[in-house]
Amino acid sequence: MKMRTIVKLLFILLLSLNLSNANAQTKEAILDSLIGAYYKADCFNGVVRVSEKGKTIYNKAFGIADRELDVSMTTETRFRIASISKSFTALVILQLVDEGLVRLEGKITDYIPDYNGPKGNIITIEQLLNHTSGILQNLNPEEEAVQERLYHSLRELVRYAEESDLYFEPGMGFHYSNLAYNILAYIAEVVTKTPFDRLLAERIFEPLNMKHTNQCVSNKIELNLSKGYEYKLLRGYENTSYFDPSYTVGCGGLISNVEDLCKYDKALYERQLISEELFKRMFTPSKYAAYGYGWELGQKVIASSRDTINILSHAGDINGFGSYIGLIESDSILVIVLKNNRSDTYISPSFAPVIGQQIISVLYNEEILIPKKSIARQIGFVIGKKGIDKAVEEYYRIKAEESKNYNLEEKELNMLGIELLFKFRMPEEALRIFEVNMIEFPYSYNTYDSYAYALMQKGDYRKSISYYKMGLEIIKKYPLENNSESVLKDAENALKSIEEMELKIKNQVMNPPDHNQQ
Numbered sequence: 001m002k003m004r005t006i007v008k009l010l011f012i013l014l015l016s017l018n019l020s021n022a023n024a025q026t027k028e029a030i031l032d033s034l035i036g037a038y039y040k041a042d043c044f045n046g047v048v049r050v051s052e053k054g055k056t057i058y059n060k061a062f063g064i065a066d067r068e069l070d071v072s073m074t075t076e077t078r079f080r081i082a083s084i085s086k087s088f089t090a091l092v093i094l095q096l097v098d099e100g101l102v103r104l105e106g107k108i109t110d111y112i113p114d115y116n117g118p119k120g121n122i123i124t125i126e127q128l129l130n131h132t133s134g135i136l137q138n139l140n141p142e143e144e145a146v147q148e149r150l151y152h153s154l155r156e157l158v159r160y161a162e163e164s165d166l167y168f169e170p171g172m173g174f175h176y177s178n179l180a181y182n183i184l185a186y187i188a189e190v191v192t193k194t195p196f197d198r199l200l201a202e203r204i205f206e207p208l209n210m211k212h213t214n215q216c217v218s219n220k221i222e223l224n225l226s227k228g229y230e231y232k233l234l235r236g237y238e239n240t241s242y243f244d245p246s247y248t249v250g251c252g253g254l255i256s257n258v259e260d261l262c263k264y265d266k267a268l269y270e271r272q273l274i275s276e277e278l279f280k281r282m283f284t285p286s287k288y289a290a291y292g293y294g295w296e297l298g299q300k301v302i303a304s305s306r307d308t309i310n311i312l313s314h315a316g317d318i319n320g321f322g323s324y325i326g327l328i329e330s331d332s333i334l335v336i337v338l339k340n341n342r343s344d345t346y347i348s349p350s351f352a353p354v355i356g357q358q359i360i361s362v363l364y365n366e367e368i369l370i371p372k373k374s375i376a377r378q379i380g381f382v383i384g385k386k387g388i389d390k391a392v393e394e395y396y397r398i399k400a401e402e403s404k405n406y407n408l409e410e411k412e413l414n415m416l417g418i419e420l421l422f423k424f425r426m427p428e429e430a431l432r433i434f435e436v437n438m439i440e441f442p443y444s445y446n447t448y449d450s451y452a453y454a455l456m457q458k459g460d461y462r463k464s465i466s467y468y469k470m471g472l473e474i475i476k477k478y479p480l481e482n483n484s485e486s487v488l489k490d491a492e493n494a495l496k497s498i499e500e501m502e503l504k505i506k507n508q509v510m511n512p513p514d515h516n517q518q
Helices: 003-040 082-098 125-129 141-147 154-162 178-192 196-205 258-269 276-282 352-363 375-386 388-401 410-423 427-440 445-458 461-477 485-510
Strands: 046-052 055-062 064-066 229-232 236-239 254-256 296-301 308-318 321-328 333-339 341-343
Touching: 003 046, 003 055, 003 352, 046 258, 046 352, 082 125, 082 178, 082 196, 082 254, 082 276, 082 308, 082 321, 125 178, 154 178, 178 196, 258 321, 258 333, 308 352, 321 341, 321 352, 333 352, 375 388, 375 410, 388 427, 410 427, 410 445, 427 445, 445 461, 445 485, 461 485
Parallel strands: 229 341
Antiparallel strands: 046 055, 046 333, 229 236, 296 308, 308 321, 321 333
16 A cells, blocks of 8 residues: 555544544533533533443533532432332343243232232233333322321332222223332342342342442431432422332332443443343333333434434432433433432423433534523522512513523513412412513513413403403514414413403492492
8 A cells, every 4th residue: 555545544534533522522512511501590400421432421510419518519429310210120020031030921910919909910010011001100199298208118009009090901001100110129029039129239230330329218328319409489499308218119219320320321232131032122112102111212303314313211200309311222322310409390490301302412413502591480589588579670680681691581481470370379479470571572462361361360350351452452463473373272262261251240240249238
C-alpha cells in the first residue's frame, strides 16, 4: 500500500474519531442543559446516568439527598426505585421456571393451595407477570393511606387480592397490578422456602456484585439512602409520608443506585441468570398491551431517519421518589433517572420517565425543549405563604425582571387557577388568577371560559354569563388563535351553561326566597 494511501486512511480515521468525540461532547452538553434546567426549576433532585455502546457519556448528581442535614447528592446515592423492582421479581420467577419449580402456565392455587380469591384456579403465573390476570391494582387511596403504614407479611398482602373482584376474566385484558407482583413474590417464597429478600440477594444481587441494592426493611439503617420529599403547591417541599416497606415487597420495595443498575443492565445484555428462551419470553408483549414480564416494551420513531427503535423500560413512583430505566438493545443505550422529589401537583411535575424519554431524544439528535421555571409553581408558593395580593405582585415582578427564566404561557396560570378552585377550595384566589390570565391573554377564549366557570361555581350567574359571552365573541374575532378542538368543545359547553344559568336566574326572579319564613 502506498504511503499516501495510508496517510489518507489515517486522516479519515482520525476525522471519524474526532467527529464521534465532538458528537459525544455535544450530547453531554445538551444533557447537562436539560437536567440542569430541571434542577434550576426546582423540579429535579437526583442522579442521571447515560451510557452508549458500553461507555458512560453522562453521570451526574443534582441537588440535596437530605434537606434537614444539608447532605448533597452524589452519583453513589441510593434511592427507592419503586416499580423498577418488578423486573427483579420477574427475573426470580423465571429462574424458578428454568429450575422446574414454577410453570408459566401454572395456576395460583398450584402454589398457594389455600388461595380463595376469584379464579385462583384459572389465573396463571404468566398472567400475573404481564398484568393480564385482572387482579386489583391497589387498595383504594383512603384505605391504602392507612394500610401502607403497617407491617404486612406477603400472605397478608395476598389476602387483599383474595377479597377483591377481578377487573375482567383472566387473560382477557390488561390492568397493571401491584398485588399481582405481591403474589408472585409470595409464590417464590413458598416454592423455595426462602424469604424473598434472601432470594433476591442470593440469585441476583450477589452474583452480579450489586452491593448497593436490597429489599428495604423498616428497622434497618440504610447507608447513603436519600430521603424522599413531596412538593406541595402552597407550601413547598415537605418530608414524604411514611410507609412500611413490607407493603411493597415484590412490586416496588427495592433500594439501588445507578452503579448497580448498570451492572443489572450488563447482565441483561449478556443474557446472564436465565435461559435465552425465557429472556425472549420476558421481552414479548401480551396481545393486550406492550408489556412483557416486568418490563414495558415501547417503540419510538426517530424523526430524522424515520427508523423505529425498541425501548425496554420501566418507571417507578413511590412516596417521595421517582425512577426510570430505559434500555435500547440495538444501540447498546442505557438511560437511568433516579430522583428523590415528587410533586403533589399537576403543575410542572417532571416525572422521571418524561425526563428519560427526553434524554433518549437527545441521544438520537432530536430537538427538545429545555424547560423553564414554572411561574404557576412560584405564584402558588407565594399564595400559600403571603396571600393572593403578594402573589399577583410577584407575577408582575417576574414578568418585568425575570421573564426569560420562567414559563409564562397562558396554560400555566390556568392550571394554577384550576388547582386553587378544585383541589384547595379557594374560589376567590382562583378568580384573581383567572382574571390576571384574562388580562395577559385577552385573545384567548380559554381565559374567559375559566373565569366565567369560576364565577358560575360561586353562584354569580349574571357575571358568569357576561364573561362566557365575551369569550364567545373572542372566538369570532380571533378564530385562528382559538381553533383547537378543546376550545370548540368548551364553547359548546359554555352555551349549555349559559342556558342553564339563565333558567336559574328566571326561577329566582319568579320564586324569590321568603325571608320572613322561619
